[in-house]
Amino acid sequence: MIQDLSIDRPILFLDEHRCKRNIETMIRRANSAGAELRPHMKTHQSITVARWFRERGVQAATVSSASMAHYFAKDGWKDITIAFPYYRAMTESLKHLEDVCKIRLFINSVDDLDYLEKKLIHPFRFYIEIDPGYGRSGISYKNRSLINRLARYKSSSGQALFHGFYIHEGRTYQARGVNEIEKRITPALSILKNLKSDFPDSVISIGDTPSCSVSKQLGVLDEMTPGNFVFYDYMQYQIGSCSLDDVALFAKLPIAQASNSADRTILNGGAAHLSKEYIRKPDIPTYGRIVRISADRIETVGNAHIRSLSQEHAIVEGLNNLPNAETHVWVCPIHSCLTANLFSEYKTLSGETINKRTLS
């Protein structure tokens, strides 16, 4: 049943059924690839959603900060990867964390390994994050001397255990369609396969949602760490990672000023709720897609898009035939990770509250 009360402010709705279906689908995909699913929790930031994974047998989590690791460790997660470059100021927080769970880190320097061996008490595993040319973080795949030094690190205490190689290939987010996703992930998978042939005991892992959702080449992987797929969003739908019917997160925004002759409808809900993420489709930016939601389907509404955003205002074009009695619209967010980060809780479609981590 979909709650139909008028709302007095922007509310973020999580479709529990679709979310759980996404979780099951990804577990099946990981199983059939023979890869361990270690889902990224930064998208939902909710112990409730994390439990839906655990109920299906998932035992390990991926997060993007030490404080996010603490949040999930408190709910009993015992094996957590902090998928963000380790830096020394993180160490104090890791010392508390290693008492309650096994930790895995992304390490970029031998000095940092020496340092951590002195500071931490328990064994930890580390990944070498490989930059395949995307240019975000990690060590360039061309820098084989540094990669080799890290992968052959001789621990003096036995604490630092080299675990494997990880690539986030962000360029799949610019793909449109499955073929383009495959083309864009292939070089990253080749790099990982080459590294694995040199270091046969290493595991290889990727995490971009487009590839994890649709690629047929995942059989080479040992691990997968996608995050966004739990909700998907309008960007993933445009990429071809999912159908619109897979999206599980929607902002319900009050109509603040109804459609006028200029075909402009003003919503209460701006960059403070949706984030300023946009995509071009094909040449005009959209900050959110207006949809209709029912229990069995999600439909786009005409050509109605959010065309501009200020802090609390969204300006929609394409809603000029909205019935007068309408008090709100549903928005499929462009980037669910950033939208979820701007709300302190979710509502389910039946009106229950799902707690989440709020700003740290």
Place this chain on the structure above:
Amino acid sequence: MIQDLSIDRPILFLDEHRCKRNIETMIRRANSAGAELRPHMKTHQSITVARWFRERGVQAATVSSASMAHYFAKDGWKDITIAFPYYRAMTESLKHLEDVCKIRLFINSVDDLDYLEKKLIHPFRFYIEIDPGYGRSGISYKNRSLINRLARYKSSSGQALFHGFYIHEGRTYQARGVNEIEKRITPALSILKNLKSDFPDSVISIGDTPSCSVSKQLGVLDEMTPGNFVFYDYMQYQIGSCSLDDVALFAKLPIAQASNSADRTILNGGAAHLSKEYIRKPDIPTYGRIVRISADRIETVGNAHIRSLSQEHAIVEGLNNLPNAETHVWVCPIHSCLTANLFSEYKTLSGETINKRTLS
């Protein structure tokens, strides 16, 4: 004294001295224009910062939602404008609010006035928000019949009191330099002056920070409601609303991976901390400017800018000569309102915590 401990996560710093100086300057500008300052609180969302206004004699506040009004009313603000188009689902929240403070609303329809007179108990004032052609919200300045009907509204109960006209001229944010700001605000001021000549008892008001900060034409105004000036930011500096030395909000971000041959430094701090707001300068986007801060000055660092952002990663170019011992950088945010909205508290430069409203 500026706190110099290494930090383990992104921290948002508020420079109390510069912030208070900005407050004093704006109070002086309003006084010399003969206008009442009713500052917008959505930028800082902090009762502590709001008190700095009250200590200087400011009695009235402007906010962007009923829930934000409640937050400030609880701290004793007795006269609050909700500067966002009124919509009916807001009414329940207003009924609680009118018991504790005087409220002012932005009203777009006669029906809504009739409705509110039945629902509210106490008198309230209303503004007519005029759209000068910017296209965000309000009633087009050309729609004189609707404007006249609203301004001549005959209250049956005496509750709804027409107060005046308000314009947010967002196009001043695209200005570069004082002359352009003046050129862009002049038409809005003309519209307001014309309306005032037809309705001599009305007050006229604007709120864009560029005009409120530098325009010489403010003598015509009765009220001013700027918000961003309390912190300013890199966008306002580029517009010409302030000097870099006026900026009072900075993100301190840990260096996650030091500069490499490609001149790329990775910071812990992404769209989840800074927002995805950017400006082009002149053709390359910048998501944040790297600065050096001391008690008596703020300086830009070389040509170091954040050139791209993911959820938690910022990628800086122009920092290739960073000393190895550096553990963090200071970032002047592009849009302080959106950055402040992403943090649950501020730190002062001497290390104290300033509470703020967090996500609702």
